[in-house]
Amino acid sequence: MAKPDRRSLAATVPNDLEAFWLPFTPNRAFKRAPRLIARAKDMHYFTPEGRAVLDGTAGLWCCNAGHNRAPIVEAIKHQAEQLDYAPAFQFAHPQSFELASRIAALAPGDLNRVFFTNSGSEAVDTALKIALAYHNIRGEGARTRLIGRERGYHGVGFGGISVGGIVTNRRFFGSLLTGVDHLPATYNREHQAFTKGEPHWGGHLADELERIVALHDASTIAAVIVEPMAGSTGVLPPPQGYLERLRAICSRHGILLIFDEVITGFGRLGYPFAAERYGVIPDMITFAKGITSGSVPMGGVIARDGLYDTFMRGPEHVVELFHGYTYSGHPLACAAGLATLDLYRDENLFERAKALEPRFAEAAMTLKNLPGVLDIRTVGLTAGIDLASRPGAVGLRAYEAMERAFGDEGLMVRITGETIALSPPLIVSEAEIGEIFEKVARVIGAT
Numbered sequence: 001m002a003k004p005d006r007r008s009l010a011a012t013v014p015n016d017l018e019a020f021w022l023p024f025t026p027n028r029a030f031k032r033a034p035r036l037i038a039r040a041k042d043m044h045y046f047t048p049e050g051r052a053v054l055d056g057t058a059g060l061w062c063c064n065a066g067h068n069r070a071p072i073v074e075a076i077k078h079q080a081e082q083l084d085y086a087p088a089f090q091f092a093h094p095q096s097f098e099l100a101s102r103i104a105a106l107a108p109g110d111l112n113r114v115f116f117t118n119s120g121s122e123a124v125d126t127a128l129k130i131a132l133a134y135h136n137i138r139g140e141g142a143r144t145r146l147i148g149r150e151r152g153y154h155g156v157g158f159g160g161i162s163v164g165g166i167v168t169n170r171r172f173f174g175s176l177l178t179g180v181d182h183l184p185a186t187y188n189r190e191h192q193a194f195t196k197g198e199p200h201w202g203g204h205l206a207d208e209l210e211r212i213v214a215l216h217d218a219s220t221i222a223a224v225i226v227e228p229m230a231g232s233t234g235v236l237p238p239p240q241g242y243l244e245r246l247r248a249i250c251s252r253h254g255i256l257l258i259f260d261e262v263i264t265g266f267g268r269l270g271y272p273f274a275a276e277r278y279g280v281i282p283d284m285i286t287f288a289k290g291i292t293s294g295s296v297p298m299g300g301v302i303a304r305d306g307l308y309d310t311f312m313r314g315p316e317h318v319v320e321l322f323h324g325y326t327y328s329g330h331p332l333a334c335a336a337g338l339a340t341l342d343l344y345r346d347e348n349l350f351e352r353a354k355a356l357e358p359r360f361a362e363a364a365m366t367l368k369n370l371p372g373v374l375d376i377r378t379v380g381l382t383a384g385i386d387l388a389s390r391p392g393a394v395g396l397r398a399y400e401a402m403e404r405a406f407g408d409e410g411l412m413v414r415i416t417g418e419t420i421a422l423s424p425p426l427i428v429s430e431a432e433i434g435e436i437f438e439k440v441a442r443v444i445g446a447t
């Protein structure tokens, strides 16, 4: 296509779908039949034509307070009028301290130090870098190995895909980070199918970390990173006792434990963080998504006091951690974050998620006997439904289910491989939970 004359750009460029390369989306199929969203309010999206679509996924697991909530919108507007931007290095603005204090107060134990990023991927890379630097400045610079887990998703930075365990996210991108090993995935359909909450079987898989330690020696391992509940790979709740065992092994060997709570943070599992649900305190928590209920990009790392303190040495005028982003703790994100945390507190949304969990799990399990449903897993306000693939067309059935849900039923679902994932905003009503699963049942029937 010939480029139009630049001077007349606005007038001559057709507003078509070609220029935009969509992320994690089959572009040609999308552009043939686009799913466009123009507006949102509370539990619903609206297409440009004004058709309502019930949000079964909180956007991308992020809009936990629901959409376009007035206090968040007002806070963003107000902040935009007061301060557009202040340098994040060597200067700061008051709201970033306030938000860090609020997050530290929500986090368990001595997880009290907050480093801001703009996304979950950046949060993961930041946590991995803090782990490496921490050992280095303590004189244990040989601790460079990072341990992730098969089927883990830790965003798309080179660090995140290296410790991640989803083959399509890794195989096209070269040799990745060196010195990375992986724990086995915790999912086993034979032992765990149709479990509500944490499965009984699988806690022993944490002991695989001992095997990895025996292979590489603890003196070469910096950190282990896992999602307490693996979300993007299809909702895999941790087996009972698994996270406790990981914690014990890491502590025994001086290895840092990182919980990637980008999805599980801010109420998804009925608690501020999954660490609290499971009574396990990691050395770092990564967060993003729910911190602003998806309204402004933001992520971050919460580190234990001892970790932070280890960096606070040397001459006081010298930077302690050579890392940061231009937009770390951006004023709009901080304002949105503070208003979001107020909403979570004032509407008791974490407690609400916890109270709704049994109803949500029960509604999900009503789909158990539909043809082609291989497994259903639930935890907090989250469900994963595995479908049987059509021969030679893995993923097509779930893809069609998503299209039909959006087009025919007015419901947004998320798909990964042949799994439908559901994670509605925490403001979802019992009636809407029923509506979500009735729609999903019809969609599964139709595919």
Ligand SMILES: Cc1ncc(COP(=O)(O)O)c(C=O)c1O
Binding pocket: 118, 119, 120, 121, 122, 124, 153, 154, 155, 156, 227, 231, 232, 260, 261, 262, 263, 288, 289, 299
């Ligand atoms: C556990 C986890 N970590 C990291 C990320 C990456 O976050 P982002 O897409 O904001 O970079 C995600 C995104 O879904 C995630 O689920």
